[in-house]
Amino acid sequence: xxxxxxxxxxxxxxxxxxxxxxxxxxxxxxxxxxxxxxxxxxxxxxxxxxxxxxxxxxxxxxxxxxxxxxxxxxxxxxxxxxxxxxxxxxxxxxxxxxxxxxxxxxxxxxxxxxxxxxxxxxxxxxxxxxxxxxxxxxxxxxxxxxxxxxxxxxxxxxxxxxxxxxxxxxxxxxxxxxxxxxxxxxxxxxxxxxxxxxxxxxxxxxxxxxxxxxxxxxxxxxxxxxxxxxxxxxxxxxxxxxxxxxxxxxxxxxxxxxxxxxxxxxxxxxxxxxxxxxxxxxxxxxxxxxxxxxxxxxxxxxxxxxxxxxxxxxxxxxxxxxxxxxxxxxxxxxxxxxxxxxxxxxxxxxxxxxxxxx
Amino acid sequence: xxxxxxxxxxxxxxxxxxxxxxxxxxxxxxxxxxxxxxxxxxxxxxxxxxxxxxxxxxxxxxxxxxxxxxxxxxxxxxxxxxxxxxxxxxxxxxxxxxxxxxxxxxxxxxxxxxxxxxxxxxxxxxxxxxxxxxxxxxxxxxxxxxxxxxxxxxxxxxxxxxxxxxxxxxxxxxxxxxxxxxxxxxxxxxxxxxxxxxxxxxxxxxxxxxxxxxxxxxxxxxxxxxxxxxxxxxxxxxxxxxxxxxxxxxxxxxxxxxxxxxxxxxxxxxxxxxxxxxxxxxxxxxxxxxxxxxxxxxxxxxxxxxxxxxxxxxxxxxxxxxxxxxxxxxxxxxxxxxxxxxxxxxxxxxxxxxxxxx
Numbered sequence: 001x002x003x004x005x006x007x008x009x010x011x012x013x014x015x016x017x018x019x020x021x022x023x024x025x026x027x028x029x030x031x032x033x034x035x036x037x038x039x040x041x042x043x044x045x046x047x048x049x050x051x052x053x054x055x056x057x058x059x060x061x062x063x064x065x066x067x068x069x070x071x072x073x074x075x076x077x078x079x080x081x082x083x084x085x086x087x088x089x090x091x092x093x094x095x096x097x098x099x100x101x102x103x104x105x106x107x108x109x110x111x112x113x114x115x116x117x118x119x120x121x122x123x124x125x126x127x128x129x130x131x132x133x134x135x136x137x138x139x140x141x142x143x144x145x146x147x148x149x150x151x152x153x154x155x156x157x158x159x160x161x162x163x164x165x166x167x168x169x170x171x172x173x174x175x176x177x178x179x180x181x182x183x184x185x186x187x188x189x190x191x192x193x194x195x196x197x198x199x200x201x202x203x204x205x206x207x208x209x210x211x212x213x214x215x216x217x218x219x220x221x222x223x224x225x226x227x228x229x230x231x232x233x234x235x236x237x238x239x240x241x242x243x244x245x246x247x248x249x250x251x252x253x254x255x256x257x258x259x260x261x262x263x264x265x266x267x268x269x270x271x272x273x274x275x276x277x278x279x280x281x282x283x284x285x286x287x288x289x290x291x292x293x294x295x296x297x298x299x300x301x302x303x304x305x306x307x308x309x310x311x312x313x314x315x316x317x318x319x320x321x322x323x324x325x326x327x328x329x330x331x332x333x334x335x336x337x338x339x340x341x342x343x344x345x346x347x348x349x350x351x352x353x354x355x356x357x358x
Numbered sequence: 359x360x361x362x363x364x365x366x367x368x369x370x371x372x373x374x375x376x377x378x379x380x381x382x383x384x385x386x387x388x389x390x391x392x393x394x395x396x397x398x399x400x401x402x403x404x405x406x407x408x409x410x411x412x413x414x415x416x417x418x419x420x421x422x423x424x425x426x427x428x429x430x431x432x433x434x435x436x437x438x439x440x441x442x443x444x445x446x447x448x449x450x451x452x453x454x455x456x457x458x459x460x461x462x463x464x465x466x467x468x469x470x471x472x473x474x475x476x477x478x479x480x481x482x483x484x485x486x487x488x489x490x491x492x493x494x495x496x497x498x499x500x501x502x503x504x505x506x507x508x509x510x511x512x513x514x515x516x517x518x519x520x521x522x523x524x525x526x527x528x529x530x531x532x533x534x535x536x537x538x539x540x541x542x543x544x545x546x547x548x549x550x551x552x553x554x555x556x557x558x559x560x561x562x563x564x565x566x567x568x569x570x571x572x573x574x575x576x577x578x579x580x581x582x583x584x585x586x587x588x589x590x591x592x593x594x595x596x597x598x599x600x601x602x603x604x605x606x607x608x609x610x611x612x613x614x615x616x617x618x619x620x621x622x623x624x625x626x627x628x629x630x631x632x633x634x635x636x637x638x639x640x641x642x643x644x645x646x647x648x649x650x651x652x653x654x655x656x657x658x659x660x661x662x663x664x665x666x667x668x669x670x671x672x673x674x675x676x677x678x679x680x681x682x683x684x685x686x687x688x689x690x691x692x693x694x695x696x697x698x699x700x701x702x703x704x705x706x707x708x709x710x711x712x713x714x715x716x
Contacts, residue, residue, distance in 0.1 A: 016673070298706050300699055313688040313715050315374070315703045318696035319680065324689070330671040331684050333691060338676035341658055345673045348656050357671050 001129050002104050002200075003048040004093040007036050007063060007111035008056040008083055012346035013275040013339070016330035017308060020358050025112035026062050029279065029293070034066055036111045042118050043109070044073060046125065051075045052096070053111070054089045056082070078231050081239045086194075087248035091207055091218045092238065094200040096230070099223035102201040105129045108250075110194050114282045116269025128197035128264045131163035137206065137255065138165055138197045141190025141263035142270045147180035150274060152192040152251075155183075156263050165262035171255065190263055193270060196250070203254070210257045211248060217241050276323040277339035279306055290316075295326070304336060330357050359487050360462050360558075361406045362451040365394050365421060365469035366414040366441055370704035371633045371697070374688035375666060378716050383469035384420050387637065387651070392424055394469045400476050401467070402431060404483065409433045410454070411469070412447045414440070436589050439597045444552075445606035449565055449576045450596065452558040454588070457581035460559040463487045466608075468552050472640045474627025486555035486622045489521035495564065495613065496523055496555040499548025499621035500628045505538035508632060510550040510609075513541075514621050523620035529613060548621055551628060554608070561612070568615045569606060575599050634681040635697035637664055648674075653684070662694060688715050 011024040018024045025036045033041070040051060051074060055063045060079035067075055078096075080089060090108055097104050107125055115121050124140060131138045141154045152174055156166035171192060175183065183189035208215040221241060224233050255261055271282045280291045288303040295309020302316035308325040316324070321336040334342060349357050369382040376382050383394045391399070398409060409432060413421045418437035425433055436454075438447060448466055455462050465483055473479045482498060489496045499512045510532055514524035529550060533541065541547035565573040579599060582591050613619055629640045638649045646661040653667020660674035666683040674682070679694040692700060707715050 016671075296712075298703055300702055300706075301696075309689060313374075313712070315688065315690045315700075316692070317690070317699050317703060318693035319691055322677065322691065324691055326684065326689050330673065331667060331682070331689070332673045332675070333677055333680065333682055334674075335676035338659075341675050342673075344658055345656055345675060348658075354654070354671070 001046060001048050001125070001197075002097050002106040003043045003046075003051045004090065004097075004106050004108045005036070005039055005051065005053045005111045006086060006089055006108065007039075007053050008059070008080055008089060009110075009112055010056075010058075010083065011112065012343040015342050015346050016327045016332050016357065017325055021058060022062060023059065023112075024273070025110075026059060026066060029273065035113070035273070036063065037066055039109060039111045039113070040067060040070060040073075040075070042115060042121065043107075043125075044070075046122055048107075049074065049104070050097070052093050053077045054080065054093055056080045076231050078238070079235070081242050083247075084242060084245045085247040086250040087207070087211060087253040088214060088242065088245045090196075090203065090250050091211070091214050092221075094203050094207075095218045095221055096223055096234070098200040098204060100226070102199075102204075104200050105132045105197060106200055106203075108194075108196040110272070112273065113193070113195075114269075114271040114273045114278075116282070118268075120268040121266075124264060124266045124268060125197065127164055131161065131165035131262055131264055132197045132199055132202070134161060134163055134165075134262075135199065135202055136161075136165065136260045136262040137202060137258055139168065139255065139261065139263050140193045140195040140197070140266045142193050143265055143267045144184050144189065144191055147177060147184045148191065149174055149177055149180050151272070153180075153183050154190045154192050154263050156188045156190060156265075158188065161262060163264075165264045168255075168261040168263050171251065190265060191270075192251070193266065194251075194272070195266075196255075197264075202260075206254050206258045206260075211253050214245060214248065214253075217245060275339040275342065276306055276325065276334070277336050306336070359404060359406050359483070359555075360455050360464040361401045361404075361409045362448065362455075362464050362466045363394070363397055363409065363411045363469045364444060364447055364466065365397075365411050366417070366438055366447060367468075367470055368414070368416075368441065369470065370701040373700050373704050374685045374690050374715065375683055379416060380420060381417065381470075382631070384417060384424060387631065393471070393631070394421065395424055397467060397469045397471070398425060398428060398431075398433070400473060400479065401465075401483075402428075404480055406465075407432065407462070408455070410451050411435045412438065412451055414438045434589050436596070437593070439600045441605075442600060442603045443605040444608040445565070445569060445611040446572060446600065446603045448554075448561065448608050449569070449572050450579075452561050452565075453576045453579055454581055454592070456558040456562060458584070460557075460562075462558050463490050463555060464558055464561075466552075466554040468630070470631065471551070471553075472627075472629040472631045472636075474640065476626070478626040479624075482622060482624045482626060483555065485522055489519065489523035489620055489622055490555045490557055490560070492519060492521055492523075492620075493557070493560055494519075494523065494618045494620040495560060495616055497526065497613065497619065497621050498551045498553040498555070498624045500551050501623055501625045502542050502547065502549055505535060505542045506549065507532055507535055507538050509630070511538075511541050512548045512550050512621050514546045514548060514623075516546070519620060521622075523622045526613075526619040526621050529609065548623060549628075550609070551624065552609075552630070553624075554613075555622075560618075564612050564616045564618075569611045572603060572606065572611075575603060633697040634664055634683065634692070634700065635694050638662075664694070 662679040
């Protein structure tokens, strides 16, 4: 199996800890290793033939620095000159892999997801690889444990195929709570994790069908044999091709249109950690629902608060359901229910050209 | 007139900006000059004979440093070896002044109060000095403009004396809101400002009556002629005397017991700035009731917040009625209505022996 890790996100919802040059996947949200490092380490026991990390030019240096300790592993870092969403990144990776082996199975993994049960995760990936060898586009569908309205859902058919995957009936946008409750009760709805497994010739064929412009651009790439530093050898071609590409997500561009999509049910404790608010779900809050990620804490009658204090003492007095993130030059104090609006702060910083804080 | 500024407070309610070595009066709460510096500058136009700043040993160095730019003024800094509340501090100052001139009028001013209308303040002090020459203990009573439950009140008699002061009927502890409303409606109740004016022989005579132990200790002091550095010359005696003194406030120890207390009505925009919550009263909040004391601010749908951000960017998202104070090593996030409990944080720091933060 080849692993493709999508690490080019520029997420702004973890501001002020996440910055342009250090987005969520490069952050050490949980202390210790970054989410990217955890993502790479998580697949190493699978002994993948190759790990391809697709990032962007801005973050390439920090990405390489963070993975330097794994330099004995077969890791290639591909830097996109500009971000064009997931379809071009996946198409590029598939094209590179196909030059060597069109039958290869590749897994696509976001670099910034949280996974609790790593063994179960790897077992699921292996099941998905088997399903992919049937010629399907396989998605990992997370078994929902609550009526979450922050994720898209996948509706699965009733009968599994020979590999235990179910045909995907439809993809559903983030639902209202009533729908989410129905999906949870129905039992055949899964969260769309953004993790995919397929043979490279299959995804490239689907791109020919549904994203012909992208496919045509990718076909013009002349992938040289890998003599050591493939990313550097490819960089000029990638640079030339990317400028012409349109932004397109793999979900809209391919998955929702393709006919041969199946879903492998997955249950390994997953979160896309989409905002500060998601952290208490995956960390251990105290009895009052507080999570102190970093720093020394003093709490007087406060509850439901997430605190990142760096190396600072943070005292909370009589406050409820707050997100408090203190960094060297910026402090965020945000109502937990408004965690999605942290990106608006970043927008305001951009408008005011306060680039030091971006 | 001699001015005695009480600057020995160790207020903990402005933590984390206030620290042991830099309590509220030495802080630059409003940007620029500290409250002590403002207090001293405020009386200089009165051309006082002498300004005596009574502080404590811990804060003496910073006090001297802050007043160094006024070294052409007749300022003496007296350092108490231990804090014994206001009665000993006032008794010591009165004893020193009396050695030179027992008829002298002294004004006692806390170093950490906010005063808006400085001209009116000085005019009031002059009226109070005239009233003091009638042989009374004169208090400055602030005309209340709201039913404040955080201040003590003074009930005044109906007929003013020749200097426009009213006999004090009684001192009233911080009232419940119902009482505070009554006081406000009655029209003859004033906030007890802790500012006093009297002749030194009068206050010393009252101390003989009501605080005989203190008076006896003070009588044993041998005040040398002021040949340049009176505080240093006095220090060994003060050191010896203070150890034996009991803590006593001038209010409980003298004012509430003495018979010859009058009040001069005062109206110059006053606050004792007793906690972070008092700051919005004396600063200019924005339309949503937010006050940004220091730092750069970004506000998305937040209201009623007081922010001290140092030189940091502080972003508030959807929060209400918070006090946010960020310093180099500590961050406070406190519900505005719990501002009084900031001192509990300091107590916890003491218990845990986290002395770096004190």
